[in-house]
Amino acid sequence: MRRLCVIPGDGIGREVVPVAIEVLERLLPDLQVEEAEAGWGCFERRGMSVPQTTLASLSACGAGLFGAVSSPSHRVEGYRSAILTLRQELALNLNLRPVRSRPRVSPRQGVDLMILRENSEGLYSGREHWESDGVAIAERVISRSACVRLAAGAAELARLRNARRITLVHKANVLPLTCGLFRDTCRDALAEEGWSDVLDERLVDVAALQLVACPEAFDLIVTTNLFGDILSDLASHWGGGLGMAPSLNLGDAIALAEPVHGSAPDIAGSGRANPLAAILSAGMLLRHHWRLPALAERLEAAVDVFLEEEGSVDFGIGTTREVGRGVLQRLG
Ligand code: NAI
């Protein structure tokens, strides 16, 4: 029996997650769903952003769906970002962020790429301190072991999508130690797996330009934590924007699906949050965690048919409930 731990979180996370669960339950009628808490609201209620019970529930289920959480942009004593805590505590070392052109809502057709983002270190190491008055330091950690893990994930994804190109994105000209270690380790490991012929590399600034100018030239992008965060928001434009962008955090035994967007306080409560990013994230659990590609394809096809019939380029695709109902109808 399959189990899923659901963490709605804050803001629109609470609005889009129930819709994604309804879609998932239609495809997996025997799915056992349990709800857990995390985020800013949880911190305000209980003094912690991720309770132990949430970690235990996710570990026991092996699969999770996370909505979004709010984080203050200043330091709050005792608060740690819930999603960063989950990624670190559960060793969710990889982050898969696919971007595909979708009917009518995408400003450009023909884009189909995957950004594989390192998810445990880099500038998200949490090692920030004041060196002296007026000088703050953040440490960017790159380890060979994390790069080896990332490259193994990249090789697996490359096999899955029969990759025509793998692009390592870094900034080794300015950061020769950290980015050099990343590039060399990933390059050697992928070459050993037989991918030399399609292996390529780009400096992150040029990669950003090319993702804007010719996104269809990319297939699988492999990069560090912060670069992956930024480039995936940029690339999500081609898939129809943040409301359409799914992701999956992946560890050895646990997968946590998560729409790329945040808690969107500007539209929370209006009923107009797009649930498709959450629905497509649930589809990534089907494909990559439960290994049910036929069901993942059914979900994606229902989304595409819905967009084909009811989508529009100005993103006016309806309320959260209307979109959910529209996708459910097309699942049959
Ligand atoms: P955001 O992703 O919440 O919103 C950015 C813009 O996109 C807003 O105008 C919002 O209305 C729109 N948007 C996002 N998702 C949408 C959807 N599903 N449908 C329609 N429109 C959507 O990013 P922002 O505003 O920078 O951050 C808000 C809060 O979310 C902050 O507290 C931030 O820390 C947190 N955050 C959390 C993340 C997570 O939980 N993984 C990721 C990013 C931000």
Ligand code: MG
């Ligand atoms: Mg982001």
